[in-house]
Amino acid sequence: MDVVSSNLNSVEVLPVTADGVKTCWTWGKIKVANEKSLLTAKQVSDGTWRVFRKDYLEKIDGSIATTLPKSLWVEKEMNNDYGRRSLQELLGDSIVEFPKSPFLINKIVEVGMGKDGLVLDFFAGSGTTAHAVLDFNKQDGGNRKFILVQLPEPTDRTDYPTIADITKERVRRVIKKLNDEDGNGKSQDRGFRVFKLAESNFTPWDGSIDQSPEALSRQMEMHIEHVRQGRTDEDILYEILLKSGFPLSIPVETLQVDGKTVYSISDGIMLVCLDRNLSMPSVQAIVDRLPERVVFLDEGFAGNDALKVNAKEACKLKNIVFKVV
Template identity: 40%
Template sequence: MQKLGLKSRNITEDQKEKLKALFPEVFTEDKIDFEKLRLTLGDEVDEGEELYGMIWPGKKDCFKVIQEPSIGTLKPCRDESVNWDTTENLFIEGDNLEVLKLLQKSYYGKIKMIYIDPPYNTGNEFIYPDKYSESLETYLAYTGQVDDEGRKFSTNTEADGRFHSKWLNMMYPRLFLARNLLRDDGVIFISIDDNEIKNLRALCDEVFGEDNFLANVIWQHSIQPKGYTDIFSVHHNHVLCYRKTNRFMLKSIHRTEKDNKHYSNPDNDPNGDWRSGDVRNALYRPNLIYDILTPSGNVISPPPNGWRWSQETLNQKIASGEVIFNEGQSRIIRKIYLKNQSGRAPETIWFANDVGFTREAASSLKSLFDGVLPFDTAKPVRLIHRICEISGLEPDDIVLDFFAGSAPLAEALLTKDDFQHCKYILIQLPEHINTDKPHGKIAEQLNLLTVADIGKERIRRVIKKIEKERAEQLDFGEPKQDLGFKVFKLDKSNFKIWDGNIANKPIQEQLELAIDHIDPNSREEDILYEILLKSGFELTTPVEKLTVAGKKVYSAAEGALLICLEKNLTKELIRAIAEKEPHRVVCLDSGFKGNDQLKTNAVQIMKSFKVESFRTV
C-alpha cells in the first residue's frame, strides 16, 4: 500500500522523465550519463568555455528553489468566499512561489493565459524574500502564523548592492513554475517598466525560449505630461508577451469605425466597400518579374522585387475584378474588401485612448469603492480586456494572475461578455497596506488591512454591481455567469511531515510525529482539500458527502476519487467503498489502528474491484 505524497510535484523528476522519453539510452540505473548524452547530441554540443547566457549572483540558488518541493497546503476559507458551492474561480492568499509549487500537480498544463503585474523594482516596491530555503517558514512568520525570528519581506533598495539580482532571483523561479502551468497553446503577458525590461526580456528568453517571444508592447499609461524640466516625462510601460509553444495562435482585435474609415465603394462594386492594397512582392522573386499588357495595349513594368502573384493568379484576379486598372491603365489596383476583414492585427503600440491609462484605472476603482481609493497602482480594466482578446480566450479557459494586486483581472473577465465564462485563479500575498500613504489610510478605514483584502473586496463589489444590473434585466435563458470565488490560504500542512534535515529538528521530536501525524487543530475540510490538491485534483472539483456503510465518505469528481477520513476503519467499510468502483481511494493511515492484517485485506479488496489507486495518508 502506497502513501499519498504530501509534497508538491517534483520538478526535477519531471524533467528527468521528459529527457528519458527522448533519450532513454543515456540513462544508466536511472542516472543520466552525461558523456552518452553528449555523444548522442553530437555536433549540437558546444564545448567552448564561454557560452552566451544571462548570469547573475544567486542564479544557481534559483534552481535549488525550483527543485525544493513545498510541504505546505492551501486551506479553504468559506467565510471569505462568494458562492462557494458553485463557483470555479479561485482567490489564493499566500507567497506565490509556494502556491505555484502546490498547484503543479492539479493545474500542470491547464492554464490558457497568464497575466502578471510584478513589482517593478523601483527601489520602493515590495519584494519577496530571497531566503528561499525558508520560504514557507518566512511566509508564516510574515503573516504572524509562527513566531517571527526577524525574517521579513522588505523593499529592495540599491544600497544593498544586489538591486537587480534580488529582483531576478525573485522572478526566475516563479516564471519557471508558471510556464509549467501553461497549456501548449498558452501565452503569458507581463507588465513592466524601464527599470527591468532589459533583464526581464533576457529572463523570459531563457525560461520560454527566444523563439517564443511574440512582442514587447509599448503601452501609453499616461496622457498628461509631468511638470519636470530636467528629465523626460515618461508616458509608457511595457507588456512583454511570450507563448509556450508555436501552438498558440494570436487573435485579431475587433475592428472599429476608425479602422474602416479608409474603405469606400467608388465604382459600385457588388462586393461592397474596399481599399487599395499593395501589389508588390516584399522579397526579390525573379519568377514574379513580368510585364502586364493592359486591354488598351499599354505595358506596365514590374516593380523591382516582382509582383505579388504569379501571372496566372494575377489574370484570375483581373477576371474576378479583385485587381483593376486605373483610369489611364498605367498601373494596377488591388482591392481589399471590408467584408473579408474579420479583425485587425494587434500592434506593438497601445494608446491610452484604446486600452486605458493609470488615471482611468484609479477613477474606476474609486467609483467601485464609493468615491474613495484604497489602492493606487491598479491597471486599467480595458488594458486587460485587450490582453484577453488577443489571447483568444474561450469559455472554460483558465486564466492566472499570481501578482493579483487589487484583482483587475477578475473584473476584466466578469465585465466583458466575451470572457464571462472563463475561470480565474488569482494569487496574492497578504501584503500589509502602508497606512502612511493616503490610499493606505482609506483601506484601513474600510478594514482592508492587506492587498489581498482589497482584491477580494473589489471582486465582491463587482459581483454585487453585476447582480444588481441583472436584476433589472429580462432573463432570456442564457448560461448563468459564475459570480463567485473560493478563497484558499497558504498554510503549513495538516499532516506532520518528516523533515529529512534532522539538523533542524531533534530526532526525538521527529519520531513523535509518527504517533499522531495529523495536526490536532486541522478541520476535516482542511484535510479533505489537502488530499484533493495533493492527489492532483483541481481545487474547484465538485465534492459530495456520501454515507457508506453508515460512515461519512467524500466523493470527488463524480466518484472518481473517494476519500474516507474515518479513524476506525473496518473490513465492511472498506468493501462498501470498493463496491462504489472508484478510480482512486484515499484513507487515513491511522484509521487502521496499526492492524497490518486489515491493511493487507484492504489492498486485496481494492484490487478485486479494480480500484486503480489505493493510498493512505
C-alpha cells in the same frame, strides 16, 4: 496552355503613399499567386488605384473576424481614473492609489486569448484582472478562467488588513453584481477558490537526523499522529488532490456515506474519506461506489491493522486503487 512565371518583360511597381513615398508590398509573388482570390483593386479618392486584401466577417473556422488592435491605446476608458472609479463603485472607496482600468485588461484579454483561455496575474493587486475576465465572459458567453497571485502586503486598514483581502473582496462583489444582473435567468459558473501557500499538512520524515535508536524512536513517536496541528480536512484534501495530479479547480462534491463525510472528486473518479473513526461497513459503502481510487486517513484506522488489511482487500476485489495518507 501553361504559363511560366519569369522576370522577362516584368516591371517593378511599388506602392506609393499619399505624399509620394515608395513603400514595399507585404505579400511576395508566391503568396499572391496562391491567394490572389483574396486581393482586389480599388480606385481611391486621388484617382490612383490601390490593392486591398479582402476581409470576411466569418473566418473559415467559423469564428468572427476582428480588426487588428492599434499599437497605441489612448481611449479615455483605459486610464487609471476609470480604474479608481470602478473600484469605488464596488467597495465604496478607491482604497488602491492607481488601480488598472478593467477596460484595459478587457482589451488585453480580447486580443490575447479565445473564449476558453486561462489568465495568470502574478501581481493581482486590487483584482482588476478577475473583474475584467468575469465581465468579458458575461459579454460574449466565454468560459475564461483566471489565476491571481497576491502577497498579503499590509495596508494599515482594519477593514482590509492586506492587499490580498482587497483582491478577494473585489472578486466576491463582482460575482455578486453579475449574478444579480442575471436575476433568475441562467447564470455562468462564477465560483472561485482561495488558497494560501503553506508547508505540508503532514510532518515529513527527517532522514538527516542522527540514526541512533533514541533519535529514531523520538521521530517515530512524532509520526503516530503525522497531521500537523490546526489543519482542517479541506487543507488535507487539497494537498491530496495536488499530489494525486488533479488541478485545484477540479470539481469536488461533499457526500454522506454511511454517516461518514466523503469527498467525491470529478463525479466520483476518486473518493477521499478523512474520518478519524472508520469501520468496515463504512469502508465497504465507500468501495461499493466503485471509484477508480479511494483515499483514507491513516488515523481513521486507529491502529487497527486488521481493518486496514480488510479495507485494502475490499478495494482489490473491485480493482480500486487503495491509498492511505
